[in-house]
Amino acid sequence: MVVVDAAGGGGRQDEESRRLGFALTVPAQMLVLFIAAFPLLMQAYISLTDWSPLDGIGWWRAWELWNGFANYSDLATDNRFWGALGRTIIVMAICVPAEFLLGFGLAILFTGNFVGRRFFYSVLLMPMMVVPAVAGYMFFMLFQSGGPVNDILSAIIGSPVQIAWLSDPDLALFAVIASDIWQWTPLMFLILLAGLLGVPEDQLKAATLLGASWWQRFVTIVLPRMKTIIVIALAIRVIENFKVFDTFYIMTGGGPGVATETISIFIYKVTTQELVWGYVAAIGLTILIVLSVVAGVAIKYMSAQRREA
Amino acid sequence: MADITFRNVTKRYGETIAVRNTSFTIENNEFFCFFGPPLSGKSTILRLILGLETPDEGEILIGGQPVNGVSPAARNVAMVFQKLALFPHMTARDNVRFPLVERKQPEAQIVARVAEVAEKLHIGHILHKPPAQLSGGERQRVAIARALVRDPAAYLMDDPISALDARLREETRVELKRIQRELGKTLIYVTHDQEEAMSIADRMAILEEGAVSQVGTPVEIYDGPANEYVARLLGSPMMNIVPALLDASRNSFEAAGGAIRLPAGVVPEETSNLGIRPENLKVAPWTDRGEGQPVTVFEVEPLGGHTVVTLEAGGQMLKALMRGQPQIAADSLVALTCSPEQMHFFGTSGETLAR
Amino acid sequence: MTAIHLEGLVKRFGDFTALRAMDLEIRDGEFMALLGPSGCGKSTTMNMIAGMEAPTQGRILFDDRDMASVPMGQRGVGFVFQNYAIFTHMTVRQNLAYGLKMRGMPRAEIDKRVGAVAELLQLTSLLDRPSAKLSVNILQRLAIGRSAIIEPAIFLLDEPLSNVDAAFRAVMRTELRHLQHAFRQTMVYVTHDQLEAMTMADRIAVMDHGVLQQVGTPLEVYNNPANVFVARFIGSPGMNLLKGRLADSDRGPVVDLGQLGATPPLPDALAAAARTAGAEEVFYCFRPEEISIAREGRGLAMPVTFVERIGARTIVHLGEGEETAKAVFDNDVGLSAGETAVISANEETVRLFDAASGQAIGSA
Incomplete structure (x- = not known):
């Protein structure tokens, strides 16, 4: 058996064998394309109809209930949808920056050495490993009126506190945001720590020797070098946060009223309770397009970075 | 038999020509070195021999048999790995056994073969140790043993000791050469260090941009470079190559602003450049009775056993390698001499001219 | 221009003693090579001079000033790293200007000095190029220029030629020595290559196992090695x-x-x-x-x-x-x-x- 060091040469294959290789993978690529594209096409198709599983006809016959772009125009005027979207964006606008700043702060802390670093490192990563549904249940318990959060507040203030966190429309959103930050700051921390450790130490030393202060080093060396990874971390969290469902649903079921109803919960309810699948398909597709734009911008940015580097 | 022949082999990667219409023969049991600057095609040639690449044109023969369509596994040539070569969790013995176990050979045969190779490489006494407990040289031997255990016709090494520091390299190259002599197998070796190549090769091929410039023993090539490129590549300090001008009377050639002057008779007519190895350039203090032109000492670098003297002559820098620690000061004037027999004459396209 | 005095310098990392009682005087404007095999303590010594590491015992004096309380950014030391540590996300100009910018120097003055250093190092035509894809000899010059621009009294070089191939070394060696003539600073050069030390340094400090073995001019060290280690190490x-x-x-x-x-x-x-x-x-x-x-x-x-x-x-x-x-x-x-x-x-x-x-x- 002969194996060779990748560094040993160009590693490029013959043009001919590359073409053959491509030909051989065509069936597999078609399959992948089909798997990826089929549900999308199906969704697009249904979104243009009034089809519901209760109609008693198969989805492929949905054209009988064709309604053109009615679902999309309904969506445009659906206040519950816009409310859910607005809430989702508020949650995102608070959670993602909070997770980013907290995660970055912690990551910077963890680039240094301190007693118990390994221990705290493990502790810090734990929330991420908790099943979101379980996390939802934990926070549900924490924020009960007789729950630990109130107990702690009582102890601090000295008089009994009885805040109804989850049934007060204003506070419920705060509670779910807290749960999200708790669960996902560790992911930010982990990604950003990896990024920080990737900043060449020599460059930091060189900057110090050239007279740069901590903050100057951070702004001129660390941030520029972490651009790509910051964009990745933010994109992951924006997309994930947009889709958040299980934790919130278990904590509040989207309530009280619609106070914590995010897009995912909204879709879930419309799907399971109202069974208007054509409408749901339209919502789903709209959101997919929005998220694709976010991801697209991030990817474009990153490839531009790579070309520069 | 393990002679390896390239017949007009060309290998392209898209637009780039990595190996250009190259022909040579590596004889059975010789230590053959490929030497050239980065990207001169050294590693591609190794990959062609190993069968990891197929030539676009031409033919490769191993032991007289064409191997163009033969897979790497069936070629019976082995690559000796250097970095991370040995599996750290296995003893030296298990490392050496590995290729045979992999091929599901009968146990008795494996034991016998390992013993045989171990004896040749003098590693019998360390086979029970894990690689971490071996010295660098021992590890090298074990790595070679692992390559040899399946009895390849030839083994290949790609710049194996470039990562070692200077002193260790000097010792390791001698060791490699000894091992090859004892084993008597064809070793094909790639290096970018001219001193290493000259020290260990029985014969070597000098590569320039994918083509072989010259093949021969190191001494042959050093003393008789085929062209300026080869002349510059071997030797440290580099050969001095200066333009030679036929003077108005057409009686003599002069170079380096007149510091070197030769009667036209000893210089081939078409000469455009003169080459003088630094060790052949003699430097003596300038006296008024001296012939020719004095030159200025630009810099003196004592190396202990030798001294490199850089001279400025007619706007050109020449280097002379002198024995010992001569008392020469920078900025002083000296006279240069060099016997015509030790000079090299190059034509307009860099080719060496016959005297 | 500054002389460096090392007095009884000791450095321990846990149980491991990297440097034992090192006394060394590096003269003003001198090119001193710290030479030894890997692990001899030469890099530790240099890192302590730069202030990247604090000595366990002993003193480092620049002229008569004790450096113990001076942090690494304020010692007036230029440092050229083994891999040059070029800020690859910046252009050549931004790299050169970095030290001055960090000091808050006015833009016009920065431009003037960058122009002057670039001229001296023949980097003028490359100033607006990204620094990521430059060849090694240009990187070397850039690294030197970037340190030189803040006019350090002392220049420290950590094996700057170790990742250059053999043929090119001779060229870079010559270039480096000419640069020293141009800048006239006290230079300390760490290397494991005795040939490099012999050809470049005014004096060589040979080290092994954290102990200074001998200090002298290249020929002194070659001709009269102080001990068996130096005898074996110097020469090829x-x-x-x-x-x-x-x-x-x-x-x-x-x-x-x-x-x-x-x-x-x-x-x-x-x-x-x-x-x-x-x-x-x-x-x-x-x-x-x-x-x-x-x-x-x-x-x-x-x-x-x-x-x-x-x-x-x-x-x-x-x-x-x-x-x-x-x-x-x-x-x-x-x-x-x-x-x-x-x-x-x-x-x-x-x-x-x-x-x-x-x-x-x-x-x-």
Whole structure:
């Protein structure tokens, strides 16, 4: 058996064998394309109809209930949808920056050495490993009126506190945001720590020797070098946060009223309770397009970075 | 038999020509070195021999048999790995056994073969140790043993000791050469260090941009470079190559602003450049009775056993390698001499001219 | 321009002592090489001078100022890293301007100085190029320029030539030395390559296992190594060392090399020094370049085990086991492996070392 060091040469294959290789993978690529594209096409198709599983006809016959772009125009005027979207964006606008700043702060802390670093490192990563549904249940318990959060507040203030966190429309959103930050700051921390450790130490030393202060080093060396990874971390969290469902649903079921109803919960309810699948398909597709734009911008940015580097 | 022949082999990667219409023969049991600057095609040639690449044109023969369509596994040539070569969790013995176990050979045969190779490489006494407990040289031997255990016709090494520091390299190259002599197998070796190549090769091929410039023993090539490129590549300090001008009377050639002057008779007519190895350039203090032109000492670098003297002559820098620690000061004037027999004459396209 | 004094410098990392009581004076404007194998403490020494690491004991003085309380950014030290540590996300100009910008210097003044340094280092045409894809020699110049622009009194270079291939080293070495002439700073250069140290430095500090072995000019260190380590380390190949006992012969004091027989009589001064030192077991040492060789005659008879020819140079490997030597010649001596050679060392270059302490006996 002969194996060779990748560094040993160009590693490029013959043009001919590359073409053959491509030909051989065509069936597999078609399959992948089909798997990826089929549900999308199906969704697009249904979104243009009034089809519901209760109609008693198969989805492929949905054209009988064709309604053109009615679902999309309904969506445009659906206040519950816009409310859910607005809430989702508020949650995102608070959670993602909070997770980013907290995660970055912690990551910077963890680039240094301190007693118990390994221990705290493990502790810090734990929330991420908790099943979101379980996390939802934990926070549900924490924020009960007789729950630990109130107990702690009582102890601090000295008089009994009885805040109804989850049934007060204003506070419920705060509670779910807290749960999200708790669960996902560790992911930010982990990604950003990896990024920080990737900043060449020599460059930091060189900057110090050239007279740069901590903050100057951070702004001129660390941030520029972490651009790509910051964009990745933010994109992951924006997309994930947009889709958040299980934790919130278990904590509040989207309530009280619609106070914590995010897009995912909204879709879930419309799907399971109202069974208007054509409408749901339209919502789903709209959101997919929005998220694709976010991801697209991030990817474009990153490839531009790579070309520069 | 393990002679390896390239017949007009060309290998392209898209637009780039990595190996250009190259022909040579590596004889059975010789230590053959490929030497050239980065990207001169050294590693591609190794990959062609190993069968990891197929030539676009031409033919490769191993032991007289064409191997163009033969897979790497069936070629019976082995690559000796250097970095991370040995599996750290296995003893030296298990490392050496590995290729045979992999091929599901009968146990008795494996034991016998390992013993045989171990004896040749003098590693019998360390086979029970894990690689971490071996010295660098021992590890090298074990790595070679692992390559040899399946009895390849030839083994290949790609710049194996470039990562070692200077002193260790000097010792390791001698060791490699000894091992090859004892084993008597064809070793094909790639290096970018001219001193290493000259020290260990029985014969070597000098590569320039994918083509072989010259093949021969190191001494042959050093003393008789085929062209300026080869002349510059071997030797440290580099050969001095200066333009030679036929003077108005057409009686003599002069170079380096007149510091070197030769009667036209000893210089081939078409000469455009003169080459003088630094060790052949003699430097003596300038006296008024001296012939020719004095030159200025630009810099003196004592190396202990030798001294490199850089001279400025007619706007050109020449280097002379002198024995010992001569008392020469920078900025002083000296006279240069060099016997015509030790000079090299190059034509307009860099080719060496016959005297 | 600043002189550096190291006084009783010690550095420990946990149980490991990287540097033991180092005393060294680096003169104003001098090019000093710290030379030794990896792990000898040379890089630790340099890092302490730069302030990247704090000494466990001892003092570092720049002229008369104790540096203990001066942080690394304020020592006025230029540092060229082994990998150059160029800020690859910036252009050449931004790299050069970095130190001045961090000091909040006005834009116009920065531009003026960057222009001047770029001119000196021939980087002017590259100023607005991204620094990520430059060749090594340009990176080296850029790294030097970036440090030089803040006008440090001291320049520290950490093996800047180690990732350059052999052919190119000579070019960069010359360039570096010319730069030192241009900037005239005190330079400290760390290297494991004795040839590099010999050709570049005004003086060399040879180190091993955290201990300073010898300080001197390249030729002092080459001609009169202070101990066995330096004798072996300096030179290519290093000095030959043969173990023996001092003995008397009818021709004067000699070294009895056991199986190899006795050496020729020692020079008078060396013999006297050996007698005074009272050493019994000694190393009889001579340079590979300072040997005459023959097939027979007077001298040490040793088997030729290997002959290396490197261009015009021939290295003859002699002897086996403990008793080995190398001889270097500028021509082919016509010997081949298996023959026996009789060698004699040039008497003036013979040195003796006490085998017990490893220290040089007398000084020639």
